[in-house]
Amino acid sequence: MHVSPNVETRPFRKLCADHGLAATHQRQVLYEVMQTMPGHPSPEEVYARVKKRIPAISLATVYKNIHLFVERGVLKEVSMHHGSLRVELNSHLHHHMVCSHCKAITDIEEKDLGVLPTLQRLPGGFQVERYAIDVIGICAACQKAKRG
Amino acid sequence: MHVSPNVETRPFRKLCADHGLAATHQRQVLYEVMQTMPGHPSPEEVYARVKKRIPAISLATVYKNIHLFVERGVLKEVSMHHGSLRVELNSHLHHHMVCSHCKAITDIEEKDLGVLPTLQRLPGGFQVERYAIDVIGICAACQKAKRG
DNA sequence: TTGACGAACAATAATAATTATCGTTTACTA
DNA sequence: TAGTAAACGATAATTATTATTGTTCGTCAA
Numbered sequence: 001m002h003v004s005p006n007v008e009t010r011p012f013r014k015l016c017a018d019h020g021l022a023a024t025h026q027r028q029v030l031y032e033v034m035q036t037m038p039g040h041p042s043p044e045e046v047y048a049r050v051k052k053r054i055p056a057i058s059l060a061t062v063y064k065n066i067h068l069f070v071e072r073g074v075l076k077e078v079s080m081h082h083g084s085l086r087v088e089l090n091s092h093l094h095h096h097m098v099c100s101h102c103k104a105i106t107d108i109e110e111k112d113l114g115v116l117p118t119l120q121r122l123p124g125g126f127q128v129e130r131y132a133i134d135v136i137g138i139c140a141a142c143q144k145a146k147r148g
Numbered sequence: 149m150h151v152s153p154n155v156e157t158r159p160f161r162k163l164c165a166d167h168g169l170a171a172t173h174q175r176q177v178l179y180e181v182m183q184t185m186p187g188h189p190s191p192e193e194v195y196a197r198v199k200k201r202i203p204a205i206s207l208a209t210v211y212k213n214i215h216l217f218v219e220r221g222v223l224k225e226v227s228m229h230h231g232s233l234r235v236e237l238n239s240h241l242h243h244h245m246v247c248s249h250c251k252a253i254t255d256i257e258e259k260d261l262g263v264l265p266t267l268q269r270l271p272g273g274f275q276v277e278r279y280a281i282d283v284i285g286i287c288a289a290c291q292k293a294k295r296g
Numbered sequence: 297t298t299g300a301c302g303a304a305c306a307a308t309a310a311t312a313a314t315t316a317t318c319g320t321t322t323a324c325t326a
Numbered sequence: 327t328a329g330t331a332a333a334c335g336a337t338a339a340t341t342a343t344t345a346t347t348g349t350t351c352g353t354c355a356a
Contacts (some may be wrong), residue, residue: 022352024304040234040244040253044342058306063343065304066235078234078244078253079227080280083343084313086188086226087214096188096226097274105188105226112271118262124254125288126245132228132282140273170323172333191313206335211314213333231314232342 019072029053030065031074040078080136081105095132099139101146108135167220177201178213179222188226228282229253243280247287256283 012031016023033049034041047062069075080098086105095113097106110116113133122128138146160179164171181197182189195210217223228246234253243261245254258264261281270276 022303024352026305034235034237038237040236042232042234042342044232056306058308060307060344061305066233070235073238075235076238078236079229081227081230083230084190084192085214085230086190087182087218087223088188088226089182089186090221090224097270097272099274100277106272106274108271116264122245122283122285123256123260124245125291126247126254126283126285127287127291128283128285129248130284132284134280134282135270135274135276136278136280137270137274137276139275143273143275170332172323174334204335206337208315208336209334 015074019074021068021072026050026054026057026061027065029057030062031069034075080134095134097135097137097139099142100136101138101142104139104141106139163222167222169216169220174198174202174205174209175213177205178210179217182223228284243283245283245285245287247290248284249286249290252287252289254287 012028013023015031016027021027029050030046033046033053037046037049043059043063043066046066047057047059050057050062066075070077080100081103093110094107095110097108098104113135116131116133160176161171163179164175169175177198178194181194181201185194185197191207191211191214194214195205195207198205198210214223218225228248229244229251241258242255243258245256246252261283264279264281
């Protein structure tokens with residue numbers, strides 16, 4: 001039996017090839033579902049949607065592929081430091097540098113960041129309390145390790 | 149038996165009074181321990197330290213009081229959206245508004261933020277990949293609910 | 297196309313992080 | 327100092343995530 005190729009699959013196969021990923025059915029549905037979820041879905045939410053199209057899919061598959069997509073730059077983490085609650089004494093004004101490799105968090109003075117956003121009226125009448133800026137990149141130690 | 153009052157307790161009792169908290173021994177030790185931890189400790193790390201001074205303390209007490217301290221402004225959360233992994237399609241440049249009340253996350257265009265930090269050499273040879281800015285405040289719905 | 301091989305999958309057990317419950321103890325107020 | 331609500335400790339329960347394992351599937355060479 002001959003089946004005509006699904007034109008919709010080609011961009012996805014290309015995207016996988018470009019990122020060094022095997023183009024599996026599960027990944028394609030996961031990706032297509034995410035395109036219909038413009039917000040910031042959790043793995044559980046994605047799983048619930050994907051399950052409608054692939055009832056047999058495993059939650060672990062969703063987790064693994066989300067991580068893989070993030071690793072390859074197809075998806076982006078909204079927060080670099082979820083995982084466990086981190087707190088600090090509410091002292092002077094500073095922000096954070098987060099290493100995307102080892103996840104280490106370092107303080108950075110606001111003045112070392114350069115010009116900052118000016119407080120202003122934001123869309124939707126959002127009432128601003130403060131800014132929290134994460135500078136995401138590679139810390140010195142990880143740079144060294146990668147070169148080494 | 150007469151015991152002279154510990155001078156160190158007074159600032160803490162004042163701090164509690166100022167924030168409407170009962171000044172318990174556990175809270176005092178928790179607070180003092182956090183003063184000796186300048187980084188971004190997790191609840192488990194704080195618990196381990198506090199346990200050295202109050203071996204009978206419960207982990208749940210540490211969690212409850214950390215949350216209470218955050219709620220009252222004594223401590224600050226390093227990330228407003230830890231908890232569960234959140235991802236988004238790696239599309240155009242934007243940042244996030246996070247409601248400190250309901251935790252809702254909304255996108256905001258970079259241009260709507262005003263002037264941004266200029267990329268520059270950062271302390272410790274940190275190699276910058278990108279910025280992630282959270283504008284923390286109260287969303288319109290929560291403002292309404294509080295007034296209502 | 298076909299067959300081998302490694303990657304990906306589903307199922308599920310295990311772990312980590314956090315919250316809820318409940319009986320007891322403690323701090324604050326009159 | 328006694329009454330009362332809040333806080334505490336112990337621990338069960340829940341939620342989020344990761345690891346394991348046996349099976350299936352996608353890719354590439356013949």
